[in-house]
Amino acid sequence: MSATRPEGYDPYAFEPFAVTVDLAVFTVRESRLHVLLVERGQEPYRGAWALPGGFLLPRESAETAARRELAEETGLTERTAADLHLEQLRTYSEPDRDPRMRVVSVAYTALVPDLPEPRGGGDAAHARWMPLPTAAPLPAFGRGDPPLASLAFDHDRILADAHERIGAKLEYTCLATAFCPREFTLGELQQVYETVWGVELDRPNFRRKVLATPGFVEAVEGEPRRTGGRGKPAALYRAGAASALYPPLLRPEGRQQT
Amino acid sequence: MSATRPEGYDPYAFEPFAVTVDLAVFTVRESRLHVLLVERGQEPYRGAWALPGGFLLPRESAETAARRELAEETGLTERTAADLHLEQLRTYSEPDRDPRMRVVSVAYTALVPDLPEPRGGGDAAHARWMPLPTAAPLPAFGRGDPPLASLAFDHDRILADAHERIGAKLEYTCLATAFCPREFTLGELQQVYETVWGVELDRPNFRRKVLATPGFVEAVEGEPRRTGGRGKPAALYRAGAASALYPPLLRPEGRQQT
DNA sequence: TCCTTAATGGTCATTTTGACTATAAAGCGA
DNA sequence: TCGCTTTATAGTCAAAATGACCATTAAGGA
Numbered sequence: 001m002s003a004t005r006p007e008g009y010d011p012y013a014f015e016p017f018a019v020t021v022d023l024a025v026f027t028v029r030e031s032r033l034h035v036l037l038v039e040r041g042q043e044p045y046r047g048a049w050a051l052p053g054g055f056l057l058p059r060e061s062a063e064t065a066a067r068r069e070l071a072e073e074t075g076l077t078e079r080t081a082a083d084l085h086l087e088q089l090r091t092y093s094e095p096d097r098d099p100r101m102r103v104v105s106v107a108y109t110a111l112v113p114d115l116p117e118p119r120g121g122g123d124a125a126h127a128r129w130m131p132l133p134t135a136a137p138l139p140a141f142g143r144g145d146p147p148l149a150s151l152a153f154d155h156d157r158i159l160a161d162a163h164e165r166i167g168a169k170l171e172y173t174c175l176a177t178a179f180c181p182r183e184f185t186l187g188e189l190q191q192v193y194e195t196v197w198g199v200e201l202d203r204p205n206f207r208r209k210v211l212a213t214p215g216f217v218e219a220v221e222g223e224p225r226r227t228g229g230r231g232k233p234a235a236l237y238r239a240g241a242a243s244a245l246y247p248p249l250l251r252p253e254g255r256q257q258t
Numbered sequence: 259m260s261a262t263r264p265e266g267y268d269p270y271a272f273e274p275f276a277v278t279v280d281l282a283v284f285t286v287r288e289s290r291l292h293v294l295l296v297e298r299g300q301e302p303y304r305g306a307w308a309l310p311g312g313f314l315l316p317r318e319s320a321e322t323a324a325r326r327e328l329a330e331e332t333g334l335t336e337r338t339a340a341d342l343h344l345e346q347l348r349t350y351s352e353p354d355r356d357p358r359m360r361v362v363s364v365a366y367t368a369l370v371p372d373l374p375e376p377r378g379g380g381d382a383a384h385a386r387w388m389p390l391p392t393a394a395p396l397p398a399f400g401r402g403d404p405p406l407a408s409l410a411f412d413h414d415r416i417l418a419d420a421h422e423r424i425g426a427k428l429e430y431t432c433l434a435t436a437f438c439p440r441e442f443t444l445g446e447l448q449q450v451y452e453t454v455w456g457v458e459l460d461r462p463n464f465r466r467k468v469l470a471t472p473g474f475v476e477a478v479e480g481e482p483r484r485t486g487g488r489g490k491p492a493a494l495y496r497a498g499a500a501s502a503l504y505p506p507l508l509r510p511e512g513r514q515q516t
Numbered sequence: 517t518c519c520t521t522a523a524t525g526g527t528c529a530t531t532t533t534g535a536c537t538a539t540a541a542a543g544c545g546a
Numbered sequence: 547t548c549g550c551t552t553t554a555t556a557g558t559c560a561a562a563a564t565g566a567c568c569a570t571t572a573a574g575g576a
Contacts, residue, residue, distance in 0.1 A: 015316045016274030019351070019362050058273045062351040062362070091349040091364045093277070093320040104277050104320070104362065106349045172430075187522070205565065207524075212563090231522025232572040247563070250505060445553070462555075463534065470532090489553025490541040505532075 018103045021066045022053035022155065024089065024162035025074065025110040028179045028195045032131040035159060036073060036118065037151070039126035044099050045152035051159065052127065053105065062106040063088070070110055073127055075118050085111040085178035089162050097154045109162045111178040132163065134198060167196050172248035174216050177239035183220055185234035186210060197251045209249055215242025276361045279324045280311035280413065282347065282420035283332065283368040286437045286453045290389040293417060294331060294376065295409070297384035302357050303410035309417065310385065311363065320364040321346070328368055331385055333376050343369040343436035347420050355412045367420045369436040390421065392456060425454050430506035432474050435497035441478055443492035444468060455509045467507055473500025 025036035037049040052073040056065045063086070071081035089107040097103065118127035150156060169175045176192045177184070190206045210216055217237040225236055283294040295307040310331040314323045321344070329339035347365040355361065376385035408414060427433045434450045435442070448464045468474050475495035483494055 014276040014313045017277045017314070017362075018272040019275045019277070055272045056275070056351070058360070059353045061353060062349060088348050090346050091320060093314070093364065095317045095319060102316070104275075104364075106351065106362075185523085202565070202567085203522085204524075204526085204567085209564085228574085229522075230520075230574055232524075234523055247508060248506065250564095252565095443554085460534070460536085461553085462536085462557085465555075467533090486543085487553075488543055488551075490555080492554055508533095510534095 015102075018098075018101055019056045019062070020053055020103055020105045021056065021062050021069060022051045022092075022105050022107045022158055023066060023069055023073070023110055024051055024107065024159055025070065025112060026162070026166060026179075027112050027114055027129065028192050029114045029129065029131075031191060031195055032134065033163070033195050034129040034131050037128055037130045038073065039128075040152055041126065048150070048152040049130065050152035051107075051155045062108075066106075066108040066110075070108075073118060074112065074115055076115070085175065089158070089165060092154055092158060094154065105158075107158045107162070109166060111166065111175065113179060113181045163196075167251070170196055171250055172245050174239065174242050174245060177217070180239070183225075183236045183238055185225060185236060186217075187234055189217070189237075193249070199252055201252075213242070213245055213249075215240040216245065273360075276356075276359055277314045277320070278311055278361055278363045279314065279320050279327060280309045280350075280363050280365045280416055281324060281327055281331070281368055282309055282365065282417055283328065283370060284420070284424060284437075285370050285372055285387065286450050287372045287387065287389075289449060289453055290392065291421070291453050292387040292389050295386055295388045296331065297386075298410055299384065306408070306410040307388065308410035309365075309413045320366075324364075324366040324368075328366075331376060332370065332373055334373070343433065347416070347423060350412055350416060352412065363416075365416045365420070367423060369424065369433065371437060371439045421454075425509070428454055429508055430503050432497065432500055432503060435475070438497075441483075441494045441496055443483060443494060444475075445492055447475070447495075451507075451509075457510055459510075471500070471503055471507075473498040474503065 023036070027034050027036075036052060038052045040046055040048050040050050052069055054065070054069055056062060060068070066088075067081060067086055068078065070076075070084060070086060071078040074081060074084075076084075087109055089109045091104060091106045093104045095102060097105070117129070151159065166175065170193055176189055176196075179192045180188055186207050187203075189210065190201055190203065193206070194201055218240045220236040220238055225233055227233070281294070285292050285294075294310060296310045298304055298306050298308050310327055312323070312327055314320060318326070324346075325339060325344055326336065328334075328342060328344060329336040332339060332342075334342075345367055347367045349362060349364045351362045353360060355363070375387070409417065424433065428451055434447055434454075437450045438446055444465050445461075447468065448459055448461065451464070452459055476498045478494040478496055483491055485491075
């Protein structure tokens with residue numbers, strides 16, 4: 001198919017690459033978007049933070065490898081991790097992205113509800129939830145947080161791509177519920193949107209939109225939650241059967257984009 | 259990071275994979291969506307049709323390899339091909355997707371205006387534009403077309419994913435202009451939407467929407483085209499500077515999705 | 517008990533759609 | 547040359563969806 005593979009050329013003569021998966025695992029915690037990072041124990045980038053990930057096993061698909069890593073890094077059993085939302089982001093293959101050798105990495109994005117601190121076995125001991133810088137439009141939260149800006153390899157780029165992708169997918173899918181526990185209030189769901197997008201939304205309008213979208217959420221039988229929360233107890237909902245939002249729930253700043 | 263990589267494990271000991279790119283190159287021709295296919299000259303799947311593609315060169319990124327293949331298969335110079343729309347679709351890595359060996363393939367989607375028949379050098383001699391089955395909602399066109407339904411490897415799946423992706427992207431990006439020549443009429447642009455989506459759109463409404471979206475298209479200075487076309491000559495437009503559509507141009511069937 | 521904080525229930529004006537009608541400007545066949 | 551057909555364009559009108567607000571309800575806390 002190319003000058004590099006003329007007729008008669010041996011198609012078995014290929015350049016070998018190492019293939020890995022990298023995970024951008026997000027959660028919403030205390031109105032901040034957090035990503036799961038691990039501290040590197042060896043060169044290159046020893047001591048730097050990086051996205052969790054690892055090599056594919058010989059007969060594993062990237063998806064399988066990603067779910068395995070997800071379970072390990074979050075400290076959940078694979079069985080529990082099987083329910084988490086995981087989707088392929090894109091593949092990074094720049095020749096020099098890893099100084100050691102040629103590594104092609106398939107990146108995945110995972111959305112999880114607020115989990116306990118990562119207590120995985122193995123070297124996940126160095127894993128930690130790191131808050132992402134709050135987007136401009138929101139009131140400035142803790143400005144003293146760890147400066148998340150120079151991860152190992154090209155992981156800054158992967159993280160940025162992942163953040164952008166989930167922001168976009170919240171618009172036209174029911175993905176936001178993946179950040180919530182099994183039962184949640186509309187206020188919590190709205191928090192997800194506000195946190196990921198970095199904007200504030202009008203509560204009544206958000207509620208109207210969500211409830212008007214068939215299959216987005218479904219009410220839990222009886223009672224609202226009372227919790228220690230200050231205001232009026234909110235009704236509880238579960239994720240519905242729909243996967244797409246129609247019409248979409250567009251972020252307000254969309255107008256300003258080019 | 260895992261039981262397979264305990265502390266002290268040599269991270270350099272990785273399983274080698276072959277890495278390829280596969281291309282789903284689309285064009286709109288005579289109100290049908292066409293994809294570029296090549297006939298395989300050797301086993302496996304000898305004689306079957308497949309998406310064009312090939313191995314990454316030692317120091318090439320997947321993107322570079324994809325653009326190189328695109329130029330070769332379409333018979334365009336790399337310089338010309340550099341202007342074509344090319345974007346990464348996703349990566350396919352099932353262990354047995356290639357019977358010969360472990361191959362991880364990064365798939366790309368390309369959109370091109372109606373080009374002459376592929377006359378590439380090398381083995382692109384077996385390349386051909388193949389019409390895709392017309393989606394249900396449209397009037398049944400030539401039902402006697404080649405049954406595009408069992409491509410080599412997992413290329414059916416890749417093709418289906420690519421088709422779905424471009425359909426979705428037409429909704430919220432200005433991508434449709436990538437199918438058109440440099441100057442085009444609104445009727446031609448509408449054709450793109452109708453062809454990819456397999457629906458009919460209301461002409462005045464389509465026109466209103468496109469012209470109301472700043473940066474989608476811009477009018478060409480003077481005159482409309484007259485061409486042999488039957489009706490009133492249409493005004494000519496060029497692609498504008500915008501890349502996103504806000505609000506999006508939603509396909510009508512959206513409602514029926516889950 | 518009064519105040520503050522959220523959740524909910526509504527209203528109203530604007531925007532955006534979707535469905536259509538009407539007019540203009542070619543090409544064609546008789 | 548005269549209709550007829552075809553495609554482009556200009557509008558109209560009502561329904562649907564959004565954005566901006568106001569009001570009420572039901573806790574928890576000082």
